[in-house]
Amino acid sequence: MSVSLSMTVNGKATKADVEPRMLLVDYLRVSLGLTGTHVGCDTAQCGACTIHLNGRAVKACNILAVQAQGATILTIEGLAAADGTMHPMQQAFKDCHGLQCGFCTPGMVMNAVDLVARHPGADEKTIREQLEGNFCRCTGYHNIVKAVQQGAAAMAK
Amino acid sequence: MGANDTGFIGQSVKRKEDARFLTGAGQYTDDVTMANQTHAYFLRSPHAHAKLRKIDTSKAKKAPGVVAVYTGADLEGVNGLPCGWLITSVDGTPMKEPPHHVLAKGKVRYVGDQVALVIAETREQAKDAAELIDVDYEVLPAVVNSADALKPGAPQIHDEAPGNKCYTWAIGDRAAVDAAFAKAAHVTKIDIVNNRLIPNAIEPRAAVASYNRAEDAYTLYVTSQNPHVERLLMTAFVLGLPEHKVRVIAPDVGGGFGSKIYLYAEETAMVWASKRVNRPIKWACERSESFLTDAHGRDHITHAELALDKDGKFLALRVHTIAAMGAYLSTFASCIPTILYATLLAGQYTTPVIYCEVTAAFTNTAPVDAYRGAGRPEATYVVERIVHQAAAETGIAQDELRRRNFIRTFPYQTPVALLYDTGGYDATLDEAMKIADVKGFAARKAEAAKRGRLRGLGYAAYIEACGIAPSNVAGALGARAGLFEAGEVRVHPTGSVTVFTGSHSHGQGHETTFAQVVATVLGIPVENVDVVHGDTGRVLFGMGTYGSRSLSVGGTAIMKALDKIVAKGKKIAAHLLEAAEGDIEFKDGKFTVAGTDRSKTFGEIALTAYVPHNYPLDKLEPGLNETAFYDPTNFTFPAGTHICEVEIDPDTGVVQVVNFTACDDFGNIINPMIVEGQVHGGLTQGIGQALLENCVYDKESGQLLTGSYMDYAMPRADDLPSFKVGTKVTPCTHNPLGSKGCGEAGAIGAPAALMNAVLDAMSVAGVKHFDMPASPHRVWQALRSAKAA
Numbered sequence: 001m002s003v004s005l006s007m008t009v010n011g012k013a014t015k016a017d018v019e020p021r022m023l024l025v026d027y028l029r030v031s032l033g034l035t036g037t038h039v040g041c042d043t044a045q046c047g048a049c050t051i052h053l054n055g056r057a058v059k060a061c062n063i064l065a066v067q068a069q070g071a072t073i074l075t076i077e078g079l080a081a082a083d084g085t086m087h088p089m090q091q092a093f094k095d096c097h098g099l100q101c102g103f104c105t106p107g108m109v110m111n112a113v114d115l116v117a118r119h120p121g122a123d124e125k126t127i128r129e130q131l132e133g134n135f136c137r138c139t140g141y142h143n144i145v146k147a148v149q150q151g152a153a154a155m156a157k
Numbered sequence: 158m159g160a161n162d163t164g165f166i167g168q169s170v171k172r173k174e175d176a177r178f179l180t181g182a183g184q185y186t187d188d189v190t191m192a193n194q195t196h197a198y199f200l201r202s203p204h205a206h207a208k209l210r211k212i213d214t215s216k217a218k219k220a221p222g223v224v225a226v227y228t229g230a231d232l233e234g235v236n237g238l239p240c241g242w243l244i245t246s247v248d249g250t251p252m253k254e255p256p257h258h259v260l261a262k263g264k265v266r267y268v269g270d271q272v273a274l275v276i277a278e279t280r281e282q283a284k285d286a287a288e289l290i291d292v293d294y295e296v297l298p299a300v301v302n303s304a305d306a307l308k309p310g311a312p313q314i315h316d317e318a319p320g321n322k323c324y325t326w327a328i329g330d331r332a333a334v335d336a337a338f339a340k341a342a343h344v345t346k347i348d349i350v351n352n353r354l355i356p357n358a359i360e361p362r363a364a365v366a367s368y369n370r371a372e373d374a375y376t377l378y379v380t381s382q383n384p385h386v387e388r389l390l391m392t393a394f395v396l397g398l399p400e401h402k403v404r405v406i407a408p409d410v411g412g413g414f415g416s417k418i419y420l421y422a423e424e425t426a427m428v429w430a431s432k433r434v435n436r437p438i439k440w441a442c443e444r445s446e447s448f449l450t451d452a453h454g455r456d457h458i459t460h461a462e463l464a465l466d467k468d469g470k471f472l473a474l475r476v477h478t479i480a481a482m483g484a485y486l487s488t489f490a491s492c493i494p495t496i497l498y499a500t501l502l503a504g505q506y507t508t509p510v511i512y513c514e515v516t517a518a519f520t521n522t523a524p525v526d527a528y529r530g531a532g533r534p535e536a537t538y539v540v541e542r543i544v545h546q547a548a549a550e551t552g553i554a555q556d557e558l559r560r561r562n563f564i565r566t567f568p569y570q571t572p573v574a575l576l577y578d579t580g581g582y583d584a585t586l587d588e589a590m591k592i593a594d595v596k597g598f599a600a601r602k603a604e605a606a607k608r609g610r611l612r613g614l615g616y617a618a619y620i621e622a623c624g625i626a627p628s629n630v631a632g633a634l635g636a637r638a639g640l641f642e643a644g645e646v647r648v649h650p651t652g653s654v655t656v657f658t659g660s661h662s663h664g665q666g667h668e669t670t671f672a673q674v675v676a677t678v679l680g681i682p683v684e685n686v687d688v689v690h691g692d693t694g695r696v697l698f699g700m701g702t703y704g705s706r707s708l709s710v711g712g713t714a715i716m717k718a719l720d721k722i723v724a725k726g727k728k729i730a731a732h733l734l735e736a737a738e739g740d741i742e743f744k745d746g747k748f749t750v751a752g753t754d755r756s757k758t759f760g761e762i763a764l765t766a767y768v769p770h771n772y773p774l775d776k777l778e779p780g781l782n783e784t785a786f787y788d789p790t791n792f793t794f795p796a797g798t799h800i801c802e803v804e805i806d807p808d809t810g811v812v813q814v815v816n817f818t819a820c821d822d823f824g825n826i827i828n829p830m831i832v833e834g835q836v837h838g839g840l841t842q843g844i845g846q847a848l849l850e851n852c853v854y855d856k857e858s859g860q861l862l863t864g865s866y867m868d869y870a871m872p873r874a875d876d877l878p879s880f881k882v883g884t885k886v887t888p889c890t891h892n893p894l895g896s897k898g899c900g901e902a903g904a905i906g907a908p909a910a911l912m913n914a915v916l917d918a919m920s921v922a923g924v925k926h927f928d929m930p931a932s933p934h935r936v937w938q939a940l941r942s943a944k945a946a
Contacts, residue, residue: 137357
């Protein structure tokens, strides 16, 4: 049995017949080839698969593809401007060395963008609390916190 | 960014690799998709210890989409997975090396042991089919604790290892240590457990194996820190294939921390199977499987005794450790609690005699191997915990007791085999104390006490041995591999450069740091240098990345290749400038006749090498491409002091890390931004061990109780403070970059510093003994027990 599914991903209309048990993250990675969204766990704890669903940060491993029927999805591949200019949050992660192996980075950046939208003037404590759902094993979060602060300032401009 | 006198050395150049990682363009193993690929799923043992009476795969083979199902019986002619280091017991016998089958045969020995490989058209079909495999297990009693495993009557895990003992190994002069203890004014004793950890790189292990019938050759994409070593072990030891017929590619790898050094069963079985099914096979480990099957770290039980004279000078150190190996010997398991542990027990101190005995035990758990620091965090934890306790017992201040025993003359031969080439331990201690504002601690403690909080300060003056080497010494100690590194510098006709390195980057930023080194030496922009790593088909050879060795060993191989480039460039320049080769100087990207303004740029020389019209073809080959291998003459010895300040809420047992300071000596630093990042990450793993993380198996069933992120406490952003880091520099004396390595330091110093701070804070309540992790429940219990006593 398969289900007909359509949604908008990074500004483009997509359509496919999928198994009902398919996760959204597999739809993005396998069906659409958008491999920037990563899978780091199977309990919705690590946040490597974070994407935006209708403007909100969501863990794509914790939702079925069919639940995103008709939704508007933004993944890391769609965050930069069309000409390749990085989003201020992507640039801030680079400037602050907020990434090492890069595996948690797409989810971390997608969460950070949403975090700033919800808490524009967040202090360090709030940022750290809001990053709780995203694991990084490389950076110790020190430079990620700095990057979110710098990204927030740049996004406010 | 322009080059100055020292080029790009010492500059925080922004990373070249970031653009792809930040835009979702990274290529990790699970991102690789091949035409006509199949999917693998491994059926694993649900029991910690059981006989395999019968495996019936008939139903699974008929399930929808199934391509093949294999069990241990199918893998005829396939050897077991090898251990890369032979340890010899004190009685002269070699360690016990029971077979480690690629797919289980006869018995399973831990929860997660691989029983069958199912290959199907989709991952879901493979998983569904695995449920149809009927395995008849005869469940046996299990033992998960290493001390229990060595007790008489414990369940016997391998016939080849009576009493579950792998080896008993020792280092040092036992009689001299006994004599020193006999005349000691004070003896401090501790019993400590170094808790078992699960590495948890955020990218789970993965592999894509394929076979090309026309070429009779294999390609393996795999999450590896050292693809050449992976290939050597897999082909020569296990599958009996010629090395040149297997290409191993470790593309972008999402963190390793040791856990991706090893040759694992999964990718080995897949390479074997790829020829049988004649289609590519893909496998991505689920996190639950990672918890069960990635090699774990630490897991030591130690009794240690320190003898001091009346002035607090250390006279002798005696250490007995039981180290868990897990169910099988992982690739480098045997050398971690011996060669990389006991040799570090001198720490930063002049302790004249040391004796250490290590017994390694098999247990019904996942194998244990190197995890960030690998033996050195365990050594630092023993030394710095016992020094902390000695200071507390003798009433000598923590910094003062350390100072009274610091090594200050170099080179220094320790009583446990290592020769420290250089160091400056007073400088890192002084600077750490300054940054941590130790002077203000008493006031902060008093203020905290007014709020009912317990505040404590803890030190760890650590040392590590990095850039493991030289090969002949390691070989004499039992290593079954070389420990050099290889590099190649390919100058292109237009003067840009591609560097091929055997080091592997999985977060360390080699593509930037190595480019800075090359750009500096050749006097060209960093943008003109690309670094290639992680592909046995492109890189000449390599030993890979572990033990903080990439820059000091891999970087030196590149330096040696650069020397050859410059030497050849001088020959070409001498010809073009009609000067003697000895008169040519190379500086800032220009070959100049000494004392004149006649010169040729690096780019002109490169072009001439490939368009050799005016060229000494009778004496010199065209082209500008050089390779080098470098085998280090000694370890490097990064060292430093970490100071941790904690505050404990005695009502809840919650430990808050309020300040964490690290002052490290990594020798010369190429990119301070990247080095600081390495320190932050290392500290977090060390703090994670001391505060949160703990791998727990059920004692009766052998089930892993901490098998998910909801049970195994990973450090999250709000568990940690921002860090304060500083550096002091004594350049390494035996490599041209003067570099020592920085990747593991944080994880080595942090656990002892944090636990000493916790013990300091709890000392007012009378707590004298406490093991990691300092989780709220355990801290609360310790405080309550002390109060009751």
